[in-house]
Amino acid sequence: MPDGSTAGTAAVEFVGIGKQFGRSGRPALDGIDLRIAPGEIVGIIGPSGAGKSTLARLINGLESPTSGHVAIDGKDQSGASEKELNKLRTGIGMIFQQFNLFNSRTVAGNVAFGLKVTGVSKADRQKRVTELLEFVGIADKADSRPAALSGGQKQRVGIARALATSPSILIADEATSALDPETTAETLRLLRRINEELGTTIVVITHEMDVIREICHSVAVLDKGTLVDRGGVYEVFSEPTSEVTSGLIKYAVAGVPERPVVVELNRRHPGRLVTIPVRDDPTPQVDITAAAARNHVSATVIHGGIAELAGRPFGALTFLLSGAEDGVAAVLDAVAGRPGVVVHEEPTDAELADGADLTEAEGAR
Numbered sequence: 391m392p393d394g395s396t397a398g399t400a401a402v403e404f405v406g407i408g409k410q411f412g413r414s415g416r417p418a419l420d421g422i423d424l425r426i427a428p429g430e431i432v433g434i435i436g437p438s439g440a441g442k443s444t445l446a447r448l449i450n451g452l453e454s455p456t457s458g459h460v461a462i463d464g465k466d467q468s469g470a471s472e473k474e475l476n477k478l479r480t481g482i483g484m485i486f487q488q489f490n491l492f493n494s495r496t497v498a499g500n501v502a503f504g505l506k507v508t509g510v511s512k513a514d515r516q517k518r519v520t521e522l523l524e525f526v527g528i529a530d531k532a533d534s535r536p537a538a539l540s541g542g543q544k545q546r547v548g549i550a551r552a553l554a555t556s557p558s559i560l561i562a563d564e565a566t567s568a569l570d571p572e573t574t575a576e577t578l579r580l581l582r583r584i585n586e587e588l589g590t591t592i593v594v595i596t597h598e599m600d601v602i603r604e605i606c607h608s609v610a611v612l613d614k615g616t617l618v619d620r621g622g623v624y625e626v627f628s629e630p631t632s633e634v635t636s637g638l639i640k641y642a643v644a645g646v647p648e649r650p651v652v653v654e655l656n657r658r659h660p661g662r663l664v665t666i667p668v669r670d671d672p673t674p675q676v677d678i679t680a681a682a683a684r685n686h687v688s689a690t691v692i693h694g695g696i697a698e699l700a701g702r703p704f705g706a707l708t709f710l711l712s713g714a715e716d717g718v719a720a721v722l723d724a725v726a727g728r729p730g731v732v733v734h735e736e737p738t739d740a741e742l743a744d745g746a747d748l749t750e751a752e753g754a755r
């Protein structure tokens with residue numbers, strides 16, 4: 391699987407990138423070093439204002455860095471003339487959240503537009519447009535106006551238009567953020583097909599973890615203009631090294647219960663609770679059920695969630711241990727301190743009383 395860390399010429403390479411808008415204030419980007427390998431689908435994720443769009447716009451020269459340089463297919467773009475940048479842009483497609491289609495033109499006219507600008511003959515344009523509309527699955531809409539299409543269909547037109555000049559790189563800037571979940575899934579499947587069948591490198595700008603989970607091979611996490619995590623999707627999210635990354639994965643997978651949930655679980659199921667990570671990992675997993683059996687303790691799953699991350703299982707399961715006190719203590723001893731294991735403290739009387747008020751109040755509503 392392609393990964394930004396592989397050797398050879400990168401499709402995109404950011405070296406020591408800084409970007410400052412205006413004279414003062416926090417830079418939009420600060421010291422970014424990032425390689426994107428050819429054929430990779432890389433997700434760039436991070437909170438609002440992290441610098442994702444700015445980074446994307448540096449790829450096709452819509453912005454220029456204040457410091458550092460960007461190389462495309464090994465070619466440093468510093469000091470490129472407008473003519474050279476225009477040539478570069480024909481090799482880089484871009485799709486947007488708001489589609490950016492011309493409503494005065496038909497679907498076919500929108501897709502043909504870029505080809506006309508680059509001087510492709512009318513006959514060749516028509517042939518290419520037919521091919522592209524078939525590829526994205528909206529050949530029957532060639533003569534419609536964009537306004538008559540659904541959001542998903544509009545995005546397909548956007549994608550066909552972006553592919554018209556056979557770009558080697560496609561940038562998708564929040565391309566599914568305005569779409570419903572089903573249309574999002576279809577659009578992501580189309581992007582994956584583009585990557586697999588055409589070999590296009592895809593840079594996906596998103597704030598949605600699901601998008602990363604669905605199609606990206608690797609991910610770069612940005613926060614306040616700096617790169618805080620970078621690597622394979624599974625590796626980055628199973629071992630987050632920054633708060634932003636931990637926050638993203640926490641929302642995406644119902645894993646380790648927060649304290650109020652632990653208290654509520656314990657109210658309904660008295661006993662010791664322990665959360666065990668579920669990882670697709672070559673190192674041996676924590677086998678709590680074997681430890682429980684050895685010590686004549688029952689271990690029952692009462693909370694948890696497992697999701698797919700880059701096609702691999704990821705999550706956490708919380709077990710209730712019940713049995714003789716020394717048996718439970720032996721099981722906890724066997725698992726405590728193993729990576730990702732959380733042994734939950736039993737709730738105090740005060741915590742139980744607090745929660746009880748809440749539960750009663752909710753029941754009274």
Ligand SMILES: Nc1ncnc2c1ncn2[C@@H]1O[C@H](COP(=O)(O)OP(=O)(O)OP(=O)(O)O)[C@@H](O)[C@H]1O
Nearest residue numbers: 411412418436437438439440441442443444445597
């Ligand atoms: N043209 C501009 N002029 C001035 N400041 C800008 C400009 N473009 C971006 N910025 C600033 O740079 C920072 C990063 O913006 P950017 O749009 O790249 O973030 P983002 O991660 O894409 O955010 P969002 O998810 O909200 O789109 C922000 O503080 C933003 O206000």
